[in-house]
Amino acid sequence: MSPELEVLSSSPLMYGMGDEELGSILSTMERRTYDAGDRIVEESRPSDCLFTLAGGVVDVVKGEGDQAVLLKTLDERGDFFGEMSLIDILPLSANKYASGETRILAFPKQVLTTHFSRVPRVQMTLVLNIARNLSLRLREADTPTVELSRGG
Numbered sequence: 001m002s003p004e005l006e007v008l009s010s011s012p013l014m015y016g017m018g019d020e021e022l023g024s025i026l027s028t029m030e031r032r033t034y035d036a037g038d039r040i041v042e043e044s045r046p047s048d049c050l051f052t053l054a055g056g057v058v059d060v061v062k063g064e065g066d067q068a069v070l071l072k073t074l075d076e077r078g079d080f081f082g083e084m085s086l087i088d089i090l091p092l093s094a095n096k097y098a099s100g101e102t103r104i105l106a107f108p109k110q111v112l113t114t115h116f117s118r119v120p121r122v123q124m125t126l127v128l129n130i131a132r133n134l135s136l137r138l139r140e141a142d143t144p145t146v147e148l149s150r151g152g
Contacts, residue, residue, distance in 0.1 A: 011078035047085035056102030
């Protein structure tokens with residue numbers, strides 16, 4: 001199994017896909033490498049790519065300079081970001097920076113869209129997994145929201 005196929009197999013974004021479907025989506029992939037501090041994506045820019053972490057660490061940061069807030073750190077192989085580019089047309093909601101040498105599997109939206117017309121099950125599975133992930137994120141956000149509303 002190729003290293004890229006192993007990464008995709010471990011990603012919650014690809015849950016439920018077989019080797020044939022994973023292999024087909026690999027045909028749309030670009031390998032990208034970033035050094036520490038490199039910005040992978042810029043907040044407020046158009047969203048045009050789905051990314052999967054192949055190695056390293058990505059910091060998700062809202063804002064710039066003194067106003068920057070670290071929202072999350074992605075450090076698990078298979079972690080993903082940019083998935084909303086497949087759902088909506090809004091700009092990116094946060095900056096993503098490499099924290100150390102970072103390897104990314106990038107899936108350009110235009111290439112994926114063409115691929116989806118040939119293999120619709122891949123699109124269906126991706127969208128379902130994105131929805132599951134968003135549901136999980138909303139559930140995780142409920143606790144701090146409730147605590148804040150109670151004054152605590």
